[in-house]
Amino acid sequence: MSFINYSSREINCKIVYYGPGLCGKTTNLQYVYAKTNPSAKGKMISLATETERTLFFDFLPLSLGEIRGFKTRFHLYTVPGQVFYDASRKLILKGVDGVVFVADSQFERMEANVESLENLRVNLAEQGYDLGRIPYVVQYNKRDLPNAVGMDELQRTLNPRKVPEWAAVAPTGLGVFDTLKSVAKLVLTELKKGG
């Protein structure tokens, strides 16, 4: 849910990175954090377990610049991908303005991708959102791995509606900013429509 503040002339929006466990959601945020100018970013917070698995969420505040005198700020969140953290995922989706679904391209993770996407659809619906209408992009991560499924099949299975989609290798940054920019654009376009 965007927050428009006339007093401080700011627009704040919330983007959530969703996807199965170990698909690279946190790695996306870490790359964005590492490559962003210090003046444009806040502190990155990771609420993780001792083994570096996301326990509740990662959070990264970013400033993208100004539109008509308003500073645009995006709050990026990840959800914990592991199946049993569903209650936490629901909480993090509250007030979301845009969603990135990070798919794991590996053949062995296709079932987990499908399950996570369905879980996203159900959890969004519980909050009164429709995945078919909310600003939404898909990222196919881990494209560098030898067991990566072909793009055609990923598209057919995970993106039949053909929303903007990006091939990615998050640790090297391939596709990371493309993904972020495309979802941010969709969010601002939605805001323009008054959504």
Add this chain to the structure above:
Amino acid sequence: MNSGLVMYEEEFRLIAGICDRLTRDANAKVVFLIDKNGQLIAASGQAQNLDTTSLASLTAGNVAAMGGLAKLIGEKEFPNQFHEGERESLHMSIVAARVVLVVIFDAKSSLGLVRLRVKKAGEELARVFDGLAKKQAMPGAQSPFAEITDDDIDNLFSE
């Protein structure tokens, strides 16, 4: 899709005034008002050295998690929370079902005083947010960004 929160100058001044007064009346170090989704609305007191953005996000996460716990045991929510530290303590209170009033205080104040002052400030804030909701729902209160163009959006990503 549910519409976002819009804050206008007039209401912001009222809110800032209430937070300033609460800081003084409760002998607090800092007072924050945070949207339940993690956006900072106002800060008062010694907030300069604090990472207010992180604080807002973590407060929202905490309130959301406690809300989830409340539902599990059959409560609607936990409207007030208190966390006691060695030197500083933190009091959180949900106002008008959509914002969280956070007070950070030390030994110069007490939980009893903070609770008392928060209750009064919470009532005042609730009235402001009710007015704000009505203002937003009025016909003609279209998106303030209706006039931005696709070019404006593209320019943001032009580098």
